[in-house]
Amino acid sequence: MKILLGVTGGIAAYKAAELARLLVKAGHSVRCCLTDAGSRFITPLTLATLTGEPCFGANPDYHEWRPNPKVEHVDLAKWADLVAVVPATADIMGKTANGLADDLLSTILLAARGKILWAPAMNQAMWAHPAVQANVTRLQGFGHAFVNPVEGLLACGDEGAGKLADVSEIFEAIQTLLAPRIPILADRHILITAGPTREDLDPVRTLTNRSTGSMGVELARAFRNAGVRVHLVLGGDLKGPSGVEVVRVRSAQDMLEACQALWPDMDGLVAAAAVADQRPEHCAPEKVKKQEGPETLVLVRTPDILATLASQKKAGQWVIGFAAESEHHLAHAQSKLEKKGLDAILVNDISGDRGFGFQANTLTPITKTGPHPSLGPAPKGELAQAVVAWWGQRLSAGS
Ligand SMILES: Cc1cc2nc3c(=O)[nH]c(=O)nc-3n(C[C@H](O)[C@H](O)[C@H](O)COP(=O)(O)O)c2cc1C
Known part of the structure; x- marks a missing residue:
């Protein structure tokens, strides 16, 4: 321009x-x-x-x-x-x-x-x-x-x-x-989750994962540029883009609560966060001291944010999930789509060192009709724009 x-x-x-x-x-x-x-x-x-x-x-x-x-x-x-x-x-x-x-x-x-x-x-x-x-x-x-x-x-x-x-x-x-606005998305309210969650063991130690949140942040940018009113529930340390409502969270439970407060008023959800599946059963109020011999950490399941929000979906709301898979990625993602009742799932092949933090990435969209042509490989900013364009086209086609 x-x-x-x-x-x-x-x-x-x-x-x-x-x-x-x-x-x-x-x-x-x-x-x-x-x-x-x-x-x-x-x-x-x-x-x-x-x-x-x-x-x-x-x-x-x-x-x-x-x-x-x-x-x-x-x-x-x-x-x-x-x-x-x-x-x-x-x-x-x-x-x-x-x-x-x-x-x-x-x-x-x-x-x-x-x-x-x-x-x-x-x-x-x-x-x-x-x-x-x-x-x-x-x-x-x-x-x-x-x-x-x-x-x-x-x-x-x-x-x-x-x-x-x-x-x-x-x-x-x-x-x-x-940026060109996408009419079917313009002025819609969309909830995007991004980043890792952190599950604390004590005031100084935490369990987390290698996600930076960059894909979700780029998606927030790309949806915003298409004219969407984006609400970003963000874990990790990345800065939220300007022009986006950002709610910062730490744990999976925080993320669920923030999302549930927003979800009833949203038109759609893009769940790109890398949510911890487990958390320590107890978070010690003081720093845990070294002990002799083996130590055991008991983990319990965190809430399934995507499944919870998808199950509360109202007519007209849509849900896009992400699947980061290191093996049999298409089959695993298809079953996640069906099990959680999603409208689409974007599969990220993270075998080797792909996906996390790396700038160039590939996403394969899957819907109820099966896999679609892959988007990328491209830097995450461009990939996010491709995702938004792909989803805009599907919504416009009413599929
Ligand atoms: C050292 C200095 C700093 C200035 N900084 C500003 C400024 O930050 N904002 C502002 O509105 N005017 C500032 N001014 C005043 C403008 O330079 C002045 O109004 C000038 O006529 C603006 O012309 P322009 O709008 O054609 O560039 C500053 C003037 C000086 C001498």
Whole structure:
């Protein structure tokens, strides 16, 4: 996709370079437009080098509004699928909210036909000022998207809400805005479980497994990008993606309780978590001391979250499970599908070292009619998109 990155005159302007790099790496065509004030914080050369495109706007080599046979502001506005202003000053937002256009970026912003995203950054008192907030509300009223500033220590030494959001959050917001929505999934509420669970033996020791949760987190991202309202119940240490409701849990029992609270209001469930099948019978309140001779650990079964939720399924709700199998994977998965009453199961062949943590992976979908062509091998992000597209097609076909 084609992204015009507007960079304005704030101390966070240097972070736009990292965002430009991430966007180019993700396969987008990126052009930057620097305001005059922005060019005092970051050079056009940095942005042009990272994007492989000329940097428009203020530029000591050819200045604003360089002699050009084309009408630059209209051309750039038409070219862009999305204009992202990062960082956005109070000034540029004020101009656009009020229809002012006195330089290249502000003119592009009025001429733009694609989506517009703002990531403001400024002193916390400026951000809280009613004039700035009124401008934000006005821009939102035009359908513009925002990644709001976060709390933190600001360049001026003050602390408060005004710091540019993490570049990774802004990147994700751009990816979400540009991703095609899948109409049958859009605005649906979906519950996704991801990550390992941890079953404690005492305050310092735990039983867990090698899952990182990356497949489930990528699925959350891919469903979110398709327009889904994702509720992610997450074990382990991975960060939940932005734009997703995350409930963090530790044990299988915690995960079950979190899921049961959400499930009645959901349209579907994707159970990608690697839930421990057993837990220690007792969790000692204090650290267990070393003992002489063999020690015995008694394990008991944890609740079967997938089977419990599938058994409580209401009309219209659907359930997709995962099976990580190291042998006879298709046969085992087919019997799990039938036994638990699932609509589909995605089989992950984990023989050898495949599946866990490794980026490239393959999933074979199985439904009541049997196995479907495998998805992948692909990095987990791409695989997750393939899963969402496959499921969207099946729902649309009513099968
Ligand atoms: C050192 C310095 C830091 C600044 N940081 C910010 C900032 O973070 N956010 C902001 O809205 N304005 C900031 N300003 C003020 C803007 O640079 C000023 O309003 C300028 O006119 C913005 O122009 P532009 O919107 O065309 O880039 C800063 C000014 C200076 C001198």
